[in-house]
Amino acid sequence: MAGTVRPSDVRLLYRQVVLPAIAYASPIWWPERPDCRLRSRLLSVQRSVLLALTGAYKTTRTAALQLLLHAPPIELELWRLNREFTLFVLRQPVECDGHTYAADNVALPLDRWTRHPSCAPQERPVCRLSVQQARATARQYGLHVYTDGSHTSLSSGAAYVVFGRGTSTKAVGRYRVYGATSAYAAELVAFTEALVYLRSSASRMPAFVYTDCLSVLQAIASPYCLDPRVNHLRELMAQISASRPLRAFHVPGHRGLFGNELADYLAERACRVGLVRTVPQSVRDVRERFRHDMIETWARDWSVHHTSTELFKWTPDVRQLPAFYPPNRNLVTLLTGHGRFPCYFYRFGLMEEATCPCGGQCENLDHYYTVCPMTAPLVALMRHSADLATDDRRRVLADDRNRALLTQLVTTISEHTKHGLLLSCCTGPSAKNGGELFPSPCGASTCHRWFFFQRSGRASLFTGHRLRASPRTSQPARTPTVLAADPVIAGLQRQYIMDQGGPTFTWTPPQDIRTAAEQWTGGERTPTLMLETTPRRLQGGH
Numbered sequence: 001m002a003g004t005v006r007p008s009d010v011r012l013l014y015r016q017v018v019l020p021a022i023a024y025a026s027p028i029w030w031p032e033r034p035d036c037r038l039r040s041r042l043l044s045v046q047r048s049v050l051l052a053l054t055g056a057y058k059t060t061r062t063a064a065l066q067l068l069l070h071a072p073p074i075e076l077e078l079w080r081l082n083r084e085f086t087l088f089v090l091r092q093p094v095e096c097d098g099h100t101y102a103a104d105n106v107a108l109p110l111d112r113w114t115r116h117p118s119c120a121p122q123e124r125p126v127c128r129l130s131v132q133q134a135r136a137t138a139r140q141y142g143l144h145v146y147t148d149g150s151h152t153s154l155s156s157g158a159a160y161v162v163f164g165r166g167t168s169t170k171a172v173g174r175y176r177v178y179g180a181t182s183a184y185a186a187e188l189v190a191f192t193e194a195l196v197y198l199r200s201s202a203s204r205m206p207a208f209v210y211t212d213c214l215s216v217l218q219a220i221a222s223p224y225c226l227d228p229r230v231n232h233l234r235e236l237m238a239q240i241s242a243s244r245p246l247r248a249f250h251v252p253g254h255r256g257l258f259g260n261e262l263a264d265y266l267a268e269r270a271c272r273v274g275l276v277r278t279v280p281q282s283v284r285d286v287r288e289r290f291r292h293d294m295i296e297t298w299a300r301d302w303s304v305h306h307t308s309t310e311l312f313k314w315t316p317d318v319r320q321l322p323a324f325y326p327p328n329r330n331l332v333t334l335l336t337g338h339g340r341f342p343c344y345f346y347r348f349g350l351m352e353e354a355t356c357p358c359g360g361q362c363e364n365l366d367h368y369y370t371v372c373p374m375t376a377p378l379v380a381l382m383r384h385s386a387d388l389a390t391d392d393r394r395r396v397l398a399d400d401r402n403r404a405l406l407t408q409l410v411t412t413i414s415e416h417t418k419h420g421l422l423l424s425c426c427t428g429p430s431a432k433n434g435g436e437l438f439p440s441p442c443g444a445s446t447c448h449r450w451f452f453f454q455r456s457g458r459a460s461l462f463t464g465h466r467l468r469a470s471p472r473t474s475q476p477a478r479t480p481t482v483l484a485a486d487p488v489i490a491g492l493q494r495q496y497i498m499d500q501g502g503p504t505f506t507w508t509p510p511q512d513i514r515t516a517a518e519q520w521t522g523g524e525r526t527p528t529l530m531l532e533t534t535p536r537r538l539q540g541g542h
Helices: 007-022 036-054 062-068 074-088 131-137 183-200 214-221 228-241 258-270 283-305 329-336 342-347 366-370 376-380 385-389 394-398 400-416 487-499
Strands: 094-096 099-101 143-151 156-163 169-178 207-211 246-250 275-278 421-426 445-455 458-468 528-532
Touching: 007 036, 036 062, 036 074, 062 283, 062 329, 074 094, 074 283, 094 283, 099 283, 143 169, 143 183, 143 258, 156 183, 156 258, 169 183, 169 258, 183 207, 183 214, 183 228, 183 258, 214 228, 214 246, 228 246, 329 400, 366 385, 376 385, 376 400, 385 394, 394 400
Parallel strands: 143 207, 169 275, 207 246
Antiparallel strands: 094 099, 143 156, 156 169, 421 445, 445 458, 458 528
16 A cells, blocks of 8 residues: 555654544543553454554564554553643643643643523634835824744743834733743744733823734634633633723834844743743643653654564664655665565565575675675665665665665565575474474475465465375374474375375365366486465465
């Protein structure tokens, strides 16, 4: 699926469709300390989804799948959602990243059903002025109030200045803002303090309020904004409008308007000198902090427990995941190291030796980046190709051209590996995997082989079973102690018991098994029957 839609859409599908379905009502059934069975079942559900969305092999590590899809471990996601539920719904304090968050210090949204619609504040559409219009409006009779806010990573400030007729200054307010996480929070403080001054002023002249923050005016005008700070602004404006005309305007910032430039200067000064105002944290900021803590925990786990994975060489830092993840399927197999590579087949016992099609030994994928003559022309075209010999290959992967060449590199390896025998491992006494499945008096044993065939221009992987049978002997037959789970081998076992090892077999395969070829090989004492079953893609197991 990752190759048919954009990566951003795949990530959106997971976060907006799959994750809500998995985490539905999680505060009820996900405890603070879940048992291993519940954690394992949830991880299995997440893994099955990630495999389908990334197109990776089933043997790929779950942590690598999570990283490819920008999907944190499901238990971290559930802990984050439970914290939000406890704080926003139950209104109970929670701890995160060494800080305690209380409901009183968070601007939780208002309940729209606690107030009758007839009591809603007056609608105030946004009015935007150009520089010329703002200068013309400033000459009208009344009080002209300019507000501005300033925010940096170190401090925040807010200020307002009130002009009477002409350029006479009526009042100035400067405030040092604590707890602000954005310029919007500082602008809200400046606008609120200006309205508080107008409400307490004994003058009944018309009031004009100017701000260069369009977001504040849009929030006031929107009936869907349930921020309690914005609702307080609406109430102040309603109280002021009862005694005098009040209008609010948006003016361009840093365009030479005297009042706006003066308010901006005062706001920057207020970061160091001014009355202290503490603002509550917004719900959005708290959620970002919870998510940041989740990402940090995920990054620590990835850098400690998964450094041995192939993907760690390409993406060592979870906090800097590429925007093109999840990539196409060819690139997924290359980044994870789980794909149609000799080293992969050898690792899982599907190949007797990790031999590259070029003839060299291929113990890992580094062979294709350094010494393989088959892929050398593609590697030579890559930028920062020297990084392929190191354990930090982020610069190689960040280049669009390099990613296209890496995709072609996987295709080249696959095309040169599609012919010939992959595996010949006996399941008898000398088997590499498992115990003896087919004990017999004459020493017959079963073998399991993997073959590649060319079909419709694509390399397909088929499974085959080979039976080595010895001529009939005078020894009495023994019943096999264990029958194989595979229907082909089990059928041959039963037939062998009946025929006691004869060179000719009359076994009829089940309907779901298609006999593709029969071939006798070897000497007089080792006749061999070759059978091919229905094709299966090699995806491996968990």
